[in-house]
Amino acid sequence: MNTNRNLKYNTPTEKKISKRQQVLEILADGLFHSGEEIGETLGLTRAAIWKHIQSLQEEGLEIYSVRGRGYCLEQNIELLNSQLISQHLSKHALHELAHVNVLFDVDSTNSFLLRRLEKGSVHGEVVVSEYQSTGRGRRDSQWFSPRGAGLYFSIGWRFNEVLADMHCLSLSIGVAIVRALNQLGFNGVGLKWPNDIYFGLEKLGGVLVETRMENAAYAEVVVGVGINISLPSKIKQSIEQATCDLISINKEIPPRNKLIATLIDEITLTLKTFQSKGFQNDIEQWRKLDVAKEKKVMLQLDNQSNIGRVLGIEDNGMLKLSVNGVIKKFMSGQISFKIDQ
Numbered sequence: 337m338n339t340n341r342n343l344k345y346n347t348p349t350e351k352k353i354s355k356r357q358q359v360l361e362i363l364a365d366g367l368f369h370s371g372e373e374i375g376e377t378l379g380l381t382r383a384a385i386w387k388h389i390q391s392l393q394e395e396g397l398e399i400y401s402v403r404g405r406g407y408c409l410e411q412n413i414e415l416l417n418s419q420l421i422s423q424h425l426s427k428h429a430l431h432e433l434a435h436v437n438v439l440f441d442v443d444s445t446n447s448f449l450l451r452r453l454e455k456g457s458v459h460g461e462v463v464v465s466e467y468q469s470t471g472r473g474r475r476d477s478q479w480f481s482p483r484g485a486g487l488y489f490s491i492g493w494r495f496n497e498v499l500a501d502m503h504c505l506s507l508s509i510g511v512a513i514v515r516a517l518n519q520l521g522f523n524g525v526g527l528k529w530p531n532d533i534y535f536g537l538e539k540l541g542g543v544l545v546e547t548r549m550e551n552a553a554y555a556e557v558v559v560g561v562g563i564n565i566s567l568p569s570k571i572k573q574s575i576e577q578a579t580c581d582l583i584s585i586n587k588e589i590p591p592r593n594k595l596i597a598t599l600i601d602e603i604t605l606t607l608k609t610f611q612s613k614g615f616q617n618d619i620e621q622w623r624k625l626d627v628a629k630e631k632k633v634m635l636q637l638d639n640q641s642n643i644g645r646v647l648g649i650e651d652n653g654m655l656k657l658s659v660n661g662v663i664k665k666f667m668s669g670q671i672s673f674k675i676d677q
């Protein structure tokens with residue numbers, strides 16, 4: 337595996353920087369920039385600049401346009417940068433990882449790594465994107481990924497044997513994410529079975545683990561993580577379940593490159609430990625973070641719904657639900673606090 341200091345940046349898809357990206361780089365400081373200045377710097381006409389501004393707005397950025405002053409972002413933004421991310425990574429993560437690839441846009445960071453996986457191992461590859469056009473959630477749901485409003489990344493990992501509790505990996509990843517957020521000063525973050533990151537009774541983020549196994553000899557996983565930082569209210573309203581973001585927990589948000597590096601660090605450590613210890617290493621922590629414990633919920637699985645009280649999780653990650661006094665155990669499903677009856 338890669339031995340540290342040679343961690344590669346933005347390979348293997350080194351891309352030409354688009355004009356749209358360059359426009360955003362100019363606006364990133366949060367100050368006003370006139371159309372004339374942007375046009376001269378980038379060799380663009382006023383009409384072309386306006387088109388790029390409109391695309392950035394459609395992707396979720398709030399950009400003001402003021403006659404006589406020019407364009408300005410609602411708030412300055414630290415754009416994601418692979419070298420800055422690497423500077424914040426621990427020695428351990430630098431040793432374990434192969435690439436940190438930062439993209440300006442992608443369909444889905446998970447799909448990106450899964451496509452690469454068709455050609456060979458993606459062990460230790462990290463893909464981060466500023467925007468996902470078709471971000472994917474669990475159970476074929478959409479993951480809203482507006483530009484600059486969240487963190488969207490995936491990590492590839494190869495397990496050289498297929499562990500019995502592989503299906504619990506996403507639970508361990510949830511624990512790693514909470515650890516990272518706690519380190520960054522976000523307290524009170526919890527987990528909702530199986531792999532939602534919650535604050536109170538609102539969803540803050542999610543994990544999507546996709547696995548490819550070969551004759552049960554090894555497993556390659558793609559661990560995808562989405563965390564809301566500051567969702568535009570229009571998008572919050574369009575999401576069916578109660579949703580929150582980091583900015584509603586703490587007004588002060590750490591620089592985004594540090595945020596993502598801390599998450600990558602903890603997840604890398606967890607992937608490494610999971611290899612030898614499995615879910616047992618994280619189960620007690622998971623139980624302490626369970627936001628649904630003792631709550632009345634509705635569990636949906638294959639068009640069937642069960643309403644009951646959450647008793648917690650078994651050692652093998654199954655959810656225990658008391659339904660009319662009978663204990664039922666579930667391997668998968670979707671629980672919600674909103675009970676339609």
Ligand code: BTN
Nearest residue numbers: 444446471472473474542560562
């Ligand atoms: C869920 O809660 O349903 C899981 C959400 C996972 C979203 C992340 S964002 C980065 C990665 N790429 C995707 O398309 N999905 C995951």
